[in-house]
Amino acid sequence: MRPSAIRLVRDSFIACFALFVFAFLPASAHAADCGAGTLVTVVAHLDDDLLFVDPAISERLDARWCITTVHLIGGANGADFAYVQTRERASRLAYARMAGVPDEWLESNVTIAGKLVHQMVLKARPQVRLLELRLPGGAVRGGREPLGLLWEQHATLSTYPMNADGSVRVKYDRDALSATLKAILAQATLIYTLNPDTVPFIEHPDHIYAARITRHVAQTLGKSVPIVYHVTYPTGGWPGNLPAAEVQRKRDIVASYFSIDGSESSHVFGEFQWDGNWISRRYAFADRTDRRVPDFVSHPIQLFNAAASRCLSSAGPGRAPALAACTGSPAQQWRWDPLTVYPGNARNAALVSVATSQCIAERDGYLVAETCDQWDMAQRWTPWDFGLVYTPMRHCLGENDGKLTMRGCTALTTRYRWATTQRTQANDLRLATAMTGDIAGSGEQSVVYVQRQHDGPGFNVYAASLANASPPALWYANVVPFDPQATAPSCAGDRLCFDSVRFLLGDFDGDGKADLMIVAAREGGTAFWLLRSAGDHFEAPRLWLQTSNAFRPELTQQYVAADFTATGRASVLIAQKRADSGLDLWMASPQRSGGPAGSAPTLWAQARSLPQNVNLLVRETVGARAALVAVSSTNGRLALTPIANEGARMSVGERNVLPASFDPDFVKVTMGAVHGRDSNTLILLTPHLGESSEEAMIDVATLDTSGAGNTPAQAATLHGLSWSDVFPAFVRDKQGAALVLFRRTDATLGDFYFTGGAPALSRYPSGNGLALGEAQELGKLPGLFSETVRIDRLTQ
Incomplete structure (x- = not known):
């Protein structure tokens, strides 16, 4: 018999055997039916999807959609591989609870666009799939920002190990990461990600880069797909906007996650810490992938101080801003304009008045509005992700007796917390x-x-x-x-x-x-x-x-x-x-x-x-x-x-x-x-x-x-x-x-x-x-x- 005929018989036998085995597998092990739709969610860390995107993921899962969640970052900044595995175990438990089935998964490494990705598929609901790229992460408060270096400085990153024994690392540059994400996004009928249109450190730099990369890649798909962007850290001070039943379900899911990643859930069942606040909120804005937009779109914000019930207001060129009753006027609209800095630099934004286009500088202990100069250190602010605002000289902006003030950034009270909108819990x-x-x-x-x-x-x-x-x-x-x-x-x-x-x-x-x-x-x-x-x-x-x-x-x-x-x-x-x-x-x-x-x-x-x-x-x-x-x-x-x-x-x-x-x-x-x-x-x-x-x-x-x-x-x-x-x-x-x-x-x-x-x-x-x-x-x-x-x- 010729070799070609032998191969034909062999391949036919393998195919028949596979069909035979597949027929006797339990239904849960069959390939997922994605006829209802495929949601692909791309976030930075292994709790971002649970805290900021859900219950939108749960809703699609309940509607029998296929759910693919991509976590770009493994662990957290500087974490060892054991912590990466801990967070993945926590995520598996949370998604199993979301699906209402036992926490049993099929884990493997799969090749996507030539790169190994760690895949976890829920046995009882195989339409639930978690993809872990295990890239190194950046810090919340500034410092080395690997994802930003990859995207803006064309750096090459090495992942955490892909195997449980600590072996096999994968290298990514901008092109490789784009190709891998594009292959994952190609099957999506709906895409969720985080907020690309803000600056560190109002939100975590990992969040921002994950969203910008996702938007950029999604715009190369050559088709129109709905894409939804989710605001992260600032929402903790905004009014709760989720129905009661969804809040209760989400608390269960997130608390299951933190029972492993942190080993306690007290902050999840309360609203004294940010994690608990995020659970009862979901704020998002929608677009489509065929609408080309730049990596960053600046949106005016307010700076609202709840203790004073006042907004930061521009007093004009050459004068210091002040607190005033909130009117919504252009004088109370501000932009955080990104500056040319190395990714992860804390002094990374200019505070710009929308009304005057002037920047606020700190000189000799006083604030003053002046012509913008991105190289002037006196105009380099640090927007802060948990409500604090750092001035160029590293003071904290706040309120005292109804007036705008600055002081050292230790032992602060809520008078030094700021919101990016007047609509907050304080006036809900x-x-x-x-x-x-x-x-x-x-x-x-x-x-x-x-x-x-x-x-x-x-x-x-x-x-x-x-x-x-x-x-x-x-x-x-x-x-x-x-x-x-x-x-x-x-x-x-x-x-x-x-x-x-x-x-x-x-x-x-x-x-x-x-x-x-x-x-x-x-x-x-x-x-x-x-x-x-x-x-x-x-x-x-x-x-x-x-x-x-x-x-x-x-x-x-x-x-x-x-x-x-x-x-x-x-x-x-x-x-x-x-x-x-x-x-x-x-x-x-x-x-x-x-x-x-x-x-x-x-x-x-x-x-x-x-x-x-x-x-x-x-x-x-x-x-x-x-x-x-x-x-x-x-x-x-x-x-x-x-x-x-x-x-x-x-x-x-x-x-x-x-x-x-x-x-x-x-x-x-x-x-x-x-x-x-x-x-x-x-x-x-x-x-x-x-x-x-x-x-x-x-x-x-x-x-x-x-x-x-x-x-x-x-x-x-x-x-x-x-x-x-x-x-x-x-x-x-x-x-x-x-x-x-x-x-x-x-x-x-x-x-x-x-x-x-x-x-x-x-x-x-x-x-x-x-x-x-x-x-x-x-x-x-x-x-x-x-x-x-x-x-x-x-x-x-």
Whole structure:
């Protein structure tokens, strides 16, 4: 037989044998079906995809897409090979949890465009594939930047080993890396990566170069593919924008990752450190690969100081910039223009005013705007990835008594943190902290607040007296175990988790003591769990009401508890978003039998004219049915709308637009019986932004809601307090009337901590017309302030 015939027989036998073996393999080992689509995500480090891109990856996986994630960097800057392997093991566990299957993988080295790449394929879901290029990484704070050297200086990099025994390294230059990425991206129907259009060190230089390389290569594919870029570090200070269910799932996935890479997950279940903040956020911008753009596109930013509630503002050529009330004017728009520096150099950007095109220099200890000169060391700034801004002389820019200041960069507080946009957590008006009520039935009001637990997604409920400075008491502990190896969600079934529930306080059983109500998604609808007050603790949750799937938390702008039926028992108003416009107001009332259960919601109003971003406040009159006032932002103005209670229905009144001096982004409101038990006064807190201010101050105004067209009147000024740090309430009990502030105490921050300080209580006794007396400090409370902050409404 001729050799060619022998080869033909041999090849046919091999092919038949392969088909035979393939037919008897389990379905999970077959080649993945990518008919739904192929997502390729390219990031720098092995947690970037989990922290900044997900839940977008999870969504595609749920839709049966093929998921390929490319990690360019192995380990971290200066890490040994053992750490590379640790991070890959952590990533495998996280993706297995994302897929809801056991952590079992097929690992191999595959050749792509002539280069070995380490591949990990999930056995039970083979459409999940992780590709590890294992390139060396750069540092967060400046120093050698290998990826930048490869891309800009045409350096050749050697990877970490490709084999577990430490053998076989791969060399990459710019052309080789481009060819490898191009081969990977060729099958993509959607591409995700990080943010190419920023400068170190606002975001990690590895993040930026990974994104620029991906964009550059994607533009050579010769086809139009959607490509989405994800902002990374700065989002930690921006408002949370992910739905509650996605946040809970993402916390599980990221916590599983950090159970290996770090061996603890406390920062993941909280928001006191940046990792925890990133989990509830995803900010991205989209493009297509056939639109050619340069490696870097400059976007104007603001520099917002939350402690001062002010923006950095240009004062013109030859003058120093200053802090001023945020207006969005060109004078408050800035650019970080990259300078010609060796990749990894910390002094790498000029701070340029968009209005004047001048650079800010530091000379003789002062800042001044002058003509830009990229070679002038006095104009070389260091944008900082965790909110600090370093001046050319290595001072830190900050705020002191409402003024712009510079100082040494040790022992800094939040007054030296900056955000790249005015829209931050500091003025996210959806947020809530403490609730107030007579939980003991003693005639005295207490503060009830909820603290995250750090070993899982559970929470603790504390109560603190408003009568005297005494340690708060633990009224209820809700432990939710976290198992990093689990495939099922931690918050499945009837488990109540901090991020996916909302809280109400009211006397739901009519015994004179305020109870806690917890609202959660359940069985396709909404569950209302009642924790009755026993006078010194809250009892275990019992199901008060389960709704149909017509009522879901993700559709409900706000829940409000009050005695809307004048029966001495609180009902729950459900403000549900309509599909066309406005809100439907539904009422879930206690059953007439007097038992500890609620009746199915009934429709009380179709409020089409109400904006969906309202904040509903209760208007109470002793012995009468509670009514509402809706506070909303309309066309940049703050507006009030009265909502009358007519027994079994509500009617929406005329909208009253407040003076333009009340910026809707900087007004915190509460309702109180300021002029007696039957009065209803709106109390408005705004930051004092007067140019002569020598300290942080808060202006307090009042507005009588009983008459249409009333305007707010200045009532008081609070000194030494930052508006962003306080949450107001007004109480009236046997101790008298008082304005109460649940607030954050400022504290020294670590490098990776977004905020610092314990919660504290201040009580300001109120005379007639909110004539506030000296503050009664009720002391610091246990835990961290940031761990008591929760989302109370869907939109603002």
